[in-house]
Amino acid sequence: MTVTILRTGPLTVLKDRGRPGHAAQGVAPSGAVDRSSFTRANALVGNPPEAAVLECTLGGLRVRFDEPATAVLTGTDAVLTVCGDRAGVEQVVEVPAGAEVTVTMPRRGLRSYLAVRGGFAVPPVLGSRSTDRLTRVGPATPAVGDVLPIGAVPAGDHGIGAARHTTAPAGADGGPWEVDLGPREDWFTAEAVETLLGAEFTVSPAGDSVGLRLAGPALSRSRTAELPSEGVVRGAIQVPPDGQPIIFQADHPVTGGYPVIAVLTPAAADRAAQARPGAKVRFVVAPSGGPVDRPQR
Incomplete structure (x- = not known):
């Protein structure tokens, strides 16, 4: 299974839990900027916690799935659309083969996380699929036309949808x-x-x-x-x-x-x-x- 990048928006990068343990070599952990939204995205589609996702800044991402897939968007109030149909906030959706999936620009918040069941299976660098934008360690920033592989679907249910988020997105106003x-x-x-x-x-x-x-x-x-x-x-x-x-x-x-x-x-x-x-x-x-x-x- 693969995903083709049709549009990247202002910035889309691959992220996972990061690569701790390499500071002595001058390599920082990196990883998802909003860790709770990243973790929730994987939990919602039944992925293991280390699976890679797409971190999308200010929306604008559009991709095409070549086979049926299970996907979700977390992090902001951006809307995930599948063939033009709008999903609810953090709603797990079934994507048909050949469908185009779009992330709208959020009204609140900055970074959205698109997870697909199986995770994005690009080759890891130092044990991580995170793009570190400071040191340029990790996978290259996805560009239009890139084809990203999707990993094998995890065996069993793994609690798909169990991490449903019911409160305001992380970008919402709050206290200190x-x-x-x-x-x-x-x-x-x-x-x-x-x-x-x-x-x-x-x-x-x-x-x-x-x-x-x-x-x-x-x-x-x-x-x-x-x-x-x-x-x-x-x-x-x-x-x-x-x-x-x-x-x-x-x-x-x-x-x-x-x-x-x-x-x-x-x-x-x-x-x-x-x-x-x-x-x-x-x-x-x-x-x-x-x-x-x-x-x-």
């Missing part, structure tokens, strides 16, 4: 993004920490799957020394000399040379993955510190 302060909180003034947790920031257009840039009041340092480069993770809030925060996303570098004032919780990092330019952002300390990702070697 939860963070765990540190590890370099002491490199900033008390006023800077207070500002981070009290001020409103705006998502800048100058952002991508590597980092989300924010504009707002500058976060001032208490130390002027140079910080040696150290490991960073998805959700780390790095502050360069201009005081404007940068939130690392899935395709972040292995190390960073600016102090990290706080780290988003995994759930907040997924929300950041769906934030459009112009969105307003506030931060709050997660209860009990909250879980965060840790650097992997």
Whole structure:
């Protein structure tokens, strides 16, 4: 079974759970930018959790299936159409052979995840089918005319449709993004920490799957020394000399040379993955510190 790319939209890439364990070789984990939406997409079509999907930014994707398939779209309120028929939000659909499937532009949210039962079976690179847009490791970005293979259908039911999502998409407005302060909180003034947790920031257009840039009041340092480069993770809030925060996303570098004032919780990092330019952002300390990702070697 194969899928032919007829249109890519602004940006469509292959993503899976990533390639942890290669930081010592300078290769970051990468993986889906919105992990919860990626995980839900695979669960809905009965795939194993590591199956590859198409991550589509701002819709516009159109593909053709050469054989009957089971597919679903998660992540935003974009609509999946099959031969012009519109599916419901996160509705698992049966796609006939030769059918064209389209992802509309979402009204809210940024990244949609198209999963097909069997997963996209392109050759893995360092154990992953994720495209890392910073280091260019992984499969090439799909282009019009490309034909992507679909893997074998998993044996058994595997709970198709069991992960039905009934709440608002990840891109919907919500409360503050939860963070765990540190590890370099002491490199900033008390006023800077207070500002981070009290001020409103705006998502800048100058952002991508590597980092989300924010504009707002500058976060001032208490130390002027140079910080040696150290490991960073998805959700780390790095502050360069201009005081404007940068939130690392899935395709972040292995190390960073600016102090990290706080780290988003995994759930907040997924929300950041769906934030459009112009969105307003506030931060709050997660209860009990909250879980965060840790650097992997």
